[in-house]
Amino acid sequence: MSFVKLTTSALAIAAVSATTAAARDQVQVAGSSTVLPYASIVAEAFGENFDFPTPVVESGGSSAGLKRFCEGVGENTIDIANASRAIKDSEIAVCAENGVTDIIEVRIGYDGIVFASDINGNSFEFTPTDWYKALSAEVVVDGEIVANPYTTWDQVNPEFPAQPIQAFVPGTKHGTREVFEDKVILAGCEATGDFEAFKAANGDDKKAAEKACIGLRTDGKSVDIDGDYTETLARIESNKDGIGVFGLAFYENNTNKLQVATMSGITPSTESIATGEYPVSRPLFFYVKKAHIGVIPGLKEFAEFFVADEIAGPDGPLSEYGLVADPKLEDTQSAVADEAVLGGNS
Amino acid sequence: MTDATTSSLPSATPVSGKGSLMQQDARTRKRNAAETRFKAYGIAAITIGMLMLLVLVYNIVSRGTGAFQQTFVTLEVALPAEKLDKNGTRNLDDIKKVSTFGYTPLLRDAFEAKVADKSIETELSGKEMAGILSAGAAAQLRDFVLADPTVIGSTVAFEFLASSRVDGYLKSRVSRDSIANDKNISAEQLDFVDQLTASGAIEKRFNLAFITGADSSDARPEAAGMGVSMMGSLFMMLVVLALALPIGVAASIYLEEFAPKNWLTDIIEVNISNLAAVPSIVFGILGLAVFINYMHLPTSAPLVGGLVLTLMTLPTIIISTRASLKAVPPSIRDAALGVGASKMQSVFHHVLPLAAPGILTGTIIGLAQALGETAPLLLIGMVGFIASNPPDSIASGLLDPNSAMPAQIYEWAKRADPAFYERAWGGIIILLLFLVTMNTIAVILRRRFERRW
Numbered sequence: 179m180s181f182v183k184l185t186t187s188a189l190a191i192a193a194v195s196a197t198t199a200a201a202r203d204q205v206q207v208a209g210s211s212t213v214l215p216y217a218s219i220v221a222e223a224f225g226e227n228f229d230f231p232t233p234v235v236e237s238g239g240s241s242a243g244l245k246r247f248c249e250g251v252g253e254n255t256i257d258i259a260n261a262s263r264a265i266k267d268s269e270i271a272v273c274a275e276n277g278v279t280d281i282i283e284v285r286i287g288y289d290g291i292v293f294a295s296d297i298n299g300n301s302f303e304f305t306p307t308d309w310y311k312a313l314s315a316e317v318v319v320d321g322e323i324v325a326n327p328y329t330t331w332d333q334v335n336p337e338f339p340a341q342p343i344q345a346f347v348p349g350t351k352h353g354t355r356e357v358f359e360d361k362v363i364l365a366g367c368e369a370t371g372d373f374e375a376f377k378a379a380n381g382d383d384k385k386a387a388e389k390a391c392i393g394l395r396t397d398g399k400s401v402d403i404d405g406d407y408t409e410t411l412a413r414i415e416s417n418k419d420g421i422g423v424f425g426l427a428f429y430e431n432n433t434n435k436l437q438v439a440t441m442s443g444i445t446p447s448t449e450s451i452a453t454g455e456y457p458v459s460r461p462l463f464f465y466v467k468k469a470h471i472g473v474i475p476g477l478k479e480f481a482e483f484f485v486a487d488e489i490a491g492p493d494g495p496l497s498e499y500g501l502v503a504d505p506k507l508e509d510t511q512s513a514v515a516d517e518a519v520l521g522g523n524s
Numbered sequence: 525m526t527d528a529t530t531s532s533l534p535s536a537t538p539v540s541g542k543g544s545l546m547q548q549d550a551r552t553r554k555r556n557a558a559e560t561r562f563k564a565y566g567i568a569a570i571t572i573g574m575l576m577l578l579v580l581v582y583n584i585v586s587r588g589t590g591a592f593q594q595t596f597v598t599l600e601v602a603l604p605a606e607k608l609d610k611n612g613t614r615n616l617d618d619i620k621k622v623s624t625f626g627y628t629p630l631l632r633d634a635f636e637a638k639v640a641d642k643s644i645e646t647e648l649s650g651k652e653m654a655g656i657l658s659a660g661a662a663a664q665l666r667d668f669v670l671a672d673p674t675v676i677g678s679t680v681a682f683e684f685l686a687s688s689r690v691d692g693y694l695k696s697r698v699s700r701d702s703i704a705n706d707k708n709i710s711a712e713q714l715d716f717v718d719q720l721t722a723s724g725a726i727e728k729r730f731n732l733a734f735i736t737g738a739d740s741s742d743a744r745p746e747a748a749g750m751g752v753s754m755m756g757s758l759f760m761m762l763v764v765l766a767l768a769l770p771i772g773v774a775a776s777i778y779l780e781e782f783a784p785k786n787w788l789t790d791i792i793e794v795n796i797s798n799l800a801a802v803p804s805i806v807f808g809i810l811g812l813a814v815f816i817n818y819m820h821l822p823t824s825a826p827l828v829g830g831l832v833l834t835l836m837t838l839p840t841i842i843i844s845t846r847a848s849l850k851a852v853p854p855s856i857r858d859a860a861l862g863v864g865a866s867k868m869q870s871v872f873h874h875v876l877p878l879a880a881p882g883i884l885t886g887t888i889i890g891l892a893q894a895l896g897e898t899a900p901l902l903l904i905g906m907v908g909f910i911a912s913n914p915p916d917s918i919a920s921g922l923l924d925p926n927s928a929m930p931a932q933i934y935e936w937a938k939r940a941d942p943a944f945y946e947r948a949w950g951g952i953i954i955l956l957l958f959l960v961t962m963n964t965i966a967v968i969l970r971r972r973f974e975r976r977w
Contacts (some may be wrong), residue, residue, distance in 0.1 A: 202822055204912070204925060206905070215742035215940065218909035222741040225911065226663040227623045234824050234925045236908030254820050406938040431940040434702035488625045495659060499743055 202253045205233035205480050209243020209260030210353055211406050212289060212425050213462050216496050217260055220484045223495065228483070230476030235260075237406070240353035247465060248273035257470045257477050261463045262289065262353030270520065280468035280519040284481060285510055286490050288502040290426035290451040291357055291458045294436040296418045300339045302439040306457070308335050310366025312343045313400045315393040318372040323379055326395045346413050346422040347394065349404035357460040358423055359392040362441075365457070367391035411435065426451065427500025451502045459502065468519055478517070485510050584952050591950025594731030594746060595686035595694045597657060597720065601634040602679045603669060614673045627662040627669075628654070631684075644719045648712055656713055656720075658685035659744040686726065688745045688943035690717050694728045697942070734950060739911045739932060745943035748936070750951050752914055756826050756906070756926030757895060759915070763830025763922070764837050764894050769887055771834075772841030779842075780849040781871050800839035807835045808900030816904060824905040824925035832904060833894040840893060844886020848879040881973035888966040892959050898930040907931040929955045 207217055214237040225232030238246075240261040247259035248269060265283065273281065293304055311317055311334045317326050331338035348354040367373045373387055380386035394400045403410045403422075410422040411432060421439070426446055429436055438446060441458055450456040464484070471478045483489060485507060490496050492503040504510060548556070605612060607626065609619050632650030639646060639653070646653070654661075661684040668682070669675060685691075689709040692698035700711050720726045737749020783789045811832035815821045821828050852875045860870035901907055906927055915921035927935070929951065936948035 206823060206925075208905075208908070214909065218741040218911075219743045221909060222743075222911055223624060223663075226666070231913075231924075232911045234905070234908060234910050234912075236905055252820075254816055254823060407940065408938045428940040430707060432942065433705035433707075434698075437705075488623070495743055 203475055204231040205258065205474055205477050206236075206256045207233055207258040207260060207464070208236040208238055208246055208256045209258075209464070210240040210262040210462070211237040212240075212262040212352075212354060213260035213286070213464065215427065215499060216286065216462070216501055217258075217464070217484075219495050219499060220480075220489055223489065224476075224480055224483050228476065228479060230479065233258075233476075233480055239349075239351040241351045244269050244465070245272075247467070248276055248278055250276045251278055251467065251469045253474070255467075257467055257474050258481070259465045261465065262460065263356050264461070264463060265465060265520070278467060278469070282466040282468055282481070282514065282517055283520050284464050284466065284485060284514055285461050285504055285506075286464065286485060286501070287462055287496065287504045287507075288451055288459050289462050289500070290446045290448075290456055290502065291354055291361075291460070292424050292426050292429050292446045293421055293439040293441065294414075294424050294429050295421045295439065296414055297435055297437045299418050299437070300341055301437055302331075302338065302421070303443065304439050305369075305442050306362045306366035307369045308338070308366070309345075309362045310364075310370060310372070310391070311335075313345055313347070313394050314363060314367065314372075314391065315395045316376075316390060318370070318375045321375070323375060326397075326399075329399070342419050343399045344417060344420045345400045346403050346410045346420055347400055348410075348423055349402040351404060353460075354423065354425065357458065361458045361460075363392050363394070364388060425500070426502075430500050448497065448500065448502050452505070461504075462501070466514075468517055471517065478514075481514050482511070485514055487511075584949055584956065587946065588949030588951075588953040590695050590697070591734055591947045591953075592731060593695070593728055594734065595691040595726060595728045596683045597686050598681060598683055598725050598727075599631070599634050599638060599657075600679050600681045601630055601665060602637070603630065603665075603676050605677045608669060608676050609673070614676065616670065616673060619670060619673055619676075622666070624662040624666050627665045630665060631657060631661055638725070642723055642725075644716070644723070646712070646716050646719070648716055652710070652713060653716060655709065656687055656690045656717055658687050658746045660685065660740065660747045685744075685746045686717075688941060690714075690726075691728075691746050692943060693717060694721070694726070695946075697946070734947070735954065738913065739909060739927065739935070741909065741911070742939055742941060742944075745939070745941045745947065748944065748947055750929065750932060750954055752910075752912060753927040753929050753932035754954070755914055755921060756829070757928045759826040759918075759921040759926070760830040760833055760928060761891055761895060763827060764834050764891060765887070767831070767834045768837045768841050768890065772838050772887075773845055773883060775838075776842045776845035776849060777871060777876070780846050781875070782867070796839050796842050800843060803899070804836050804897050805899040805903070807832050808903035810835065811900060812903045822923055822925070824908075824910060824927075825923045826906075826926050826928075827922040828904050829901055829906050829928060830922075832900045833897060836897065836900065837890040837894045840890035841883075841887055844889070845879070845883045848882025848886070849875060851882065852878045878975055881969050881975075885966045885970045888962050888969070892962045892966075895958060895962070896930050896955065898928075898934050901928055901931045907935055909935070929958070 207221070214235060217235045221233040221235050224230065240263055243256075243259040244261060244265060246256050249255050265281070270281070273279070293302070295302065308331075312328060312331065314326055316323050317328075318324075319327065328334050328343060330340045330342050332340040334343070347358060367376070373391060376387035376390040377384060380390065401413070403413065407424050407428040410424060414420040414422050415435065424436070426448070429438055429446075440446075441456060444450050444456045446456045446458075451459045464481075466477065466481050487507065488494055490501070490503060490507060494503070497503050607630070608622055611618055631654040635653035636650045638644075664682065664684060668680070686694075687709070689698055689703065689706070690713075693714055694717075698709075700714060703709055703711070703714070717726060733747070734749045736751035737747065738752040739749070740747040779789060779792065811828060815828045815831055816823055856874050856878065857870050860874045861867070865873065898907065905925070908927070910925050910927045912924055912926055915924055915926070933948050933951040933955065936944040936951060
């Protein structure tokens with residue numbers, strides 16, 4: 179039976195080659211979908227300029243990426259996790275439990291979060307207060323905490339048109355969501371003074387008050403988007419009243435479909451984010467497993483290349499794509515060169 | 525009924541009570557009408573189905589054909605030795621030290637020279653003019669120089685890809701209105717593109733690289749291609765074929781011809797049918813747990829993808845193989861046994877050859893199903909930015925990270941730049957062509973070799 183022979187030999191080849199391929203020779207990256215375009219641009223340039231193979235970059239969200247990152251040390255785990263927020267203490271603890279102790283944190287630059295709606299719709303000039311009042315699950319009306327009663331934007335702020343409230347915000351597995359909660363919803367909560375009311379209602383518990391602030395309404399006015407920004411864009415295209423939360427780079431690639439709203443009177447742009455005028459921005463990071471440096475070829479070179487001036491600097495391809503260059507890039511470069519780990523002595 | 529006929533037909537012709545064949549009575553008319561109605565329902569159903577298919581195909585083709593064409597810019601680039609090889613030794617290691625960023629100024633100089641030469645009037649700076657080129661142009665220059673360092677010092681004519689915005693402009697996807705707020709390209713740059721097009725330096729034509737090339741990053745959608753992911757799919761299908769076909773056929777032959785019919789084989793049969801209905805993502809989770817985390821096979825490798833898809837395809841193959849074995853009439857087996865063949869001889873010499881067309885059809889349909897599958901690949905790391913070079917050997921094809929065609933389409937569909945969206949539709953066209961080819965082969969095999977008794 180030549181058939182059987184063929185099969186057994188194919189199986190044998192597969193088995194043998196699987197064992198010889200013990201050493202993975204390309205860098206594996208996963209995590210934030212906001213960082214993904216930047217990481218893939220760097221990965222591509224890295225493959226072109228070095229003799230190492232092009233790294234593999236997967237997305238999935240910051241939390242999902244860090245979870246995979248913390249699964250352990252070894253060739254079947256990823257080397258780098260991209261994140262659009264800083265790693266949490268709880269995640270560091272999970273990492274440590276699984277033997278991932280030395281983590282190098284690399285900040286690559288800043289990214290703006292913008293609010294955009296259909297290009298032919300109404301234009302908006304938001305403040306954090308507007309967003310808090312429109313989206314929070316509970317708000318204070320006449321001194322009493324009630325379930326959010328607002329259904330149109332003009333109820334939130336008389337200057338707005340009477341457009342139904344419909345927001346598409348990133349799902350909880352996205353790092354962008356946390357920044358949105360922190361810098362917009364919570365800021366609005368504090369600005370309206372509702373924070374104090376929640377604090378009083380919860381027996382002076384600050385944590386509980388924060389939680390009450392950032393709890394978003396679940397009556398369909400605020401929709402969590404677990405996918406990527408393309409999904410948010412598709413939702414806005416089908417529902418012209420929708421307002422979506424995007425990354426600046428995504429908006430800049432789709433200026434023919436979206437119009438951007440100002441926040442506290444500032445139009446988002448790489449310049450206004452770099453100067454810190456535009457309030458809703460956040461740093462982007464990637465995390466490197468130090469234990470993999472020297473084991474996975476090209477890992478350190480990739481990390482250094484990522485933050486090199488010609489890549490992440492103000493004139494580099496990442497800036498061109500929409501990243502706001504980090505003014506303290508030099509510190510990051512030397513930290514990567516020294517392999518300075520999180521919470522380490524160096 | 526009889527009252528009616530007697531009253532309507534008076535004495536002239538004697539009535540037998542059965543009516544004439546030429547003249548239908550009310551009941552026959554009613555039955556015929558019911559038949560006509562049913563035919564109309566059937567035709568309506570087919571028409572709706574065909575209309576939906578037409579809409580789908582029209583959408584896919586109208587959105588996707590653009591991806592097969594690409595805009596190219598012809599440009600004469602000087603390769604000065606003082607920039608590319610400072611020592612003048614033509615030592616490859618020294619030349620390699622100049623990164624792609626060192627090549628970018630050459631493109632600016634080349635455009636400035638071209639403008640002066642062709643006396644094109646423009647107020648754009650060299651950097652802005654170079655902005656109409658793909659971000660991959662510098663890499664193309666560098667690869668060319670590294671492949672043959674002796675070209676340093678000469679001037680060479682290159683064909684570069686135009687940037688995705690310029691390409692969109694020539695495909696009427698981008699207009700001066702739509703780029704009003706776009707910081708990636710300006711109206712002046714489009715004017716410049718018009719001038720270059722008039723002088724023949726820019727042209728749009730068929731782009732083979734879309735079919736053969738690798739994925740590219742978000743900064744250069746114009747360079748992305750399906751080729752490498754096609755190789756990934758091919759290697760996965762090889763693994764599926766090498767594993768699922770023999771295992772599936774052996775299992776079905778044993779179950780159908782040799783196994784005793786008892787509760788145990790009944791349970792196995794129920795489970796195989798169940799397995800065929802399990803959502804494919806479950807196989808992905810299984811693959812992650814068993815093949816990657818337990819057996820430590822490499823992530824993102826087509827080998828693992830193939831193993832996962834094998835699990836998915838096995839039930840399909842077993843079910844179709846058993847059905848075609850069942851279709852072989854028992855008289856063939858009896859005849860073989862009657863002239864003294866052993867059970868195994870009767871199966872392998874007579875039953876299996878007669879069932880082969882059915883088995884092959886089932887296998888091809890199973891493969892086509894596996895080819896279009898994305899969900900299980902998500903979990904084993906085959907969806908993402910995987911721009912590996914085309915595999916150079918069977919081992920590298922099986923083990924080096926790669927994507928698959930449907931995964932590549934999914935990846936493109938969610939990227940920010942609208943140019944990727946067009947490529948996603950183009951990718952769907954390629955995938956559909958593969959599926960249509962495979963299914964046609966299955967139909968032809970069935971038509972030509974199937975025996976009916």
